[in-house]
Structures are given as C-alpha cells and as structure tokens.
Amino acid sequence: MKPDIIALCNQKGGVGKTTCAVNIAAGLARLGKKVLLVDFDPQAHLTYSLGFVAHDLKQTVYSVIKKSVPLDEALLEHSGMRLLPANLELAEMENEKADFHDGEFTLKNKLAGVRDMEYVLIDCPPSAGFLTSNALACSKDIYIPLQMEFLALKGMGRLMSRIEEVQKSLNKNLHISGIIPTRFDARRKLNNAIMDSIRERFGNKVFSTVIRENIAVAEAPSFGQTIFEYAPKSHGAEDFLSLCEEIINRK
Numbered sequence: 001m002k003p004d005i006i007a008l009c010n011q012k013g014g015v016g017k018t019t020c021a022v023n024i025a026a027g028l029a030r031l032g033k034k035v036l037l038v039d040f041d042p043q044a045h046l047t048y049s050l051g052f053v054a055h056d057l058k059q060t061v062y063s064v065i066k067k068s069v070p071l072d073e074a075l076l077e078h079s080g081m082r083l084l085p086a087n088l089e090l091a092e093m094e095n096e097k098a099d100f101h102d103g104e105f106t107l108k109n110k111l112a113g114v115r116d117m118e119y120v121l122i123d124c125p126p127s128a129g130f131l132t133s134n135a136l137a138c139s140k141d142i143y144i145p146l147q148m149e150f151l152a153l154k155g156m157g158r159l160m161s162r163i164e165e166v167q168k169s170l171n172k173n174l175h176i177s178g179i180i181p182t183r184f185d186a187r188r189k190l191n192n193a194i195m196d197s198i199r200e201r202f203g204n205k206v207f208s209t210v211i212r213e214n215i216a217v218a219e220a221p222s223f224g225q226t227i228f229e230y231a232p233k234s235h236g237a238e239d240f241l242s243l244c245e246e247i248i249n250r251k
C-alpha cells in the first residue's frame with residue numbers, strides 16, 4: 001500500500017502549518033489510520049510539539065537524506081503515530097543543494113520505500129526554497145492553512161503561482177486539495193468577510209471544517225501533547241476530528 005503524501009505548506013510564517021500537521025495526524029490516527037509525520041522544517045517545531053528534544057536527537061530526517069541512514073533508524077513514535085524528526089541541521093540542506101544528486105527529488109526517493117502507512121504528512125518551513133520544493137515534489141496533495149486576515153489573503157496569489165511552477169517543472173500530479181481556515185474567530189467581522197471571499201475564490205478547495213481559535217490548541221505543544229491528549233473535549237479537538245473525517249471522505 002502506497003501512502004497519500006500531503007504537504008502542509010504556506011510560505012507565510014505562523015499560519016498554523018505545524019499545528020495542523022500534528023493534530024490532523026493525531027486525528028487520523030484516532031480514526032484508525034496509519035500516519036507518518038515528517039518534520040521538514042529546521043525550526044523542528046513539529047518534533048518539539050510531540051515532546052522530543054530535537055537538538056539532542058542523533059538521527060533525524062537530515063541523517064536519512066544526507067547520510068543515508070535507513071529511515072527506520074530515525075523514526076520515533078508518539079501515540080500510535082510515527083515521526084521522522086528534524087533539528088537545526090536540516091537548515092544545511094538549503095546551502096548544500098549541489099551535494100544532493102537527486103536534487104528536488106531527494107526526499108521523494110527516500111520516502112519511496114514507505115509502505116505500511118496510509119498517510120504521510122510533511123510539515124514545510126515558511127519559505128519557498130529547496131526544502132519546500134523537495135516536499136512538494138513528493139506530494140500528491142497540498143493543504144494550505146490560512147488565517148482569515150487581509151495579509152494572509154494577499155500572500156495566496158504568490159503561493160498559487162509558486163505551486164503552478166512546481167506542477168509544471170517537478171510534479172504534475174500535485175493537487176491543491178485543501179485550504180484549511182485556521183484560528184477562526186466568528187466575533188471578528190473581518191474573519192467572516194475574508195472567509196466569504198476565500199470560499200468565493202477557491203470554492204470546494206476550502207474545507208467545510210473551520211479550525212477555531214482555541215487556547216488549548218496553542219497550549220498543547222508545550223506539554224508535548226496533541227490536542228486529543230491535552231484537551232479531548234475542547235473545540236480544537238472537535239474541529240480537528242471533523243477535519244479528519246472530511247479528509248478521509250474526500251479520498
């Protein structure tokens with residue numbers, strides 16, 4: 001069984017990529033799916049969010065892609081999910097582009113051997129460099145977390161043209177499958193107005209589920225927990241579970 005590979009991508013920083021990666025993976029795992037998370041951001045927020053001290057790790061995604069360490073030797077486990085962790089070493093990849101003979105297909109070739117997983121979720125860095133190109137070259141779907149703010153919307157045009165470039169040059173099978181409205185606060189008028197224009201512009205690419213602003217979602221990573229562990233009755237848990245049901249039904 002070949003997994004569905006999904007990149008959580010938006011070159012804008014702090015929009016909820018890592019939060020969505022962790023909690024979508026956790027929700028899918030709760031719904032009985034086998035999930036591998038790949039931390040592909042040198043900030044290693046995904047790795048820290050699941051309670052691992054990234055800077056102490058000997059084997060990471062970088063060891064797998066640069067030093068040919070077998071994937072299995074770098075994998076960690078958290079509540080039934082597998083994690084290919086990262087640390088700051090991954091930042092080297094942007095400078096060492098010439099050393100990677102497989103270029104933009106480096107990650108793809110390393111993940112090609114993953115068989116017993118149904119979903120692979122890749123957490124991208126907030127940039128459009130070599131790391132992100134690698135993540136997009138191996139993905140079937142892109143999920144774009146988007147906050148309902150004026151400036152977030154402005155970045156969408158640039159992101160869309162970047163994705164079109166990748167579709168032409170690296171991966172014609174890449175689909176923008178889901179825009180995930182995040183940190184939504186219905187009390188803010190602007191949030192509602194932007195939500196309407198996003199739905200008008202992107203139609204059914206926008207998930208019906210909206211992830212609400214929820215304090216427990218922001219707190220959970222500091223305890224190394226997913227929202228389902230930290231606050232299973234919260235709005236956050238409710239929203240991420242409903243998003244995961246939508247993801248499974250869309251397949």
Ligand SMILES: Nc1ncnc2c1ncn2[C@@H]1O[C@H](COP(=O)(O)OP(=O)(O)OP(=O)(O)O)[C@@H](O)[C@H]1O
Pocket residue numbers: 012013014015016017018019020041043045124125126182183184211212213214215217218219
């Ligand atoms: N639904 C939510 N409710 C409350 N806080 C949230 C929610 N989603 C994300 N946050 C908070 O917003 C901040 C940014 O989220 P996150 O780190 O997931 O973004 P990111 O896109 O991965 O950032 P970066 O571009 O730096 O990788 C974090 O502090 C996170 O806890």
Ligand SMILES: [Mg+2]
Pocket residue numbers: 017018019041045046123124
């Ligand atoms: Mg992040």
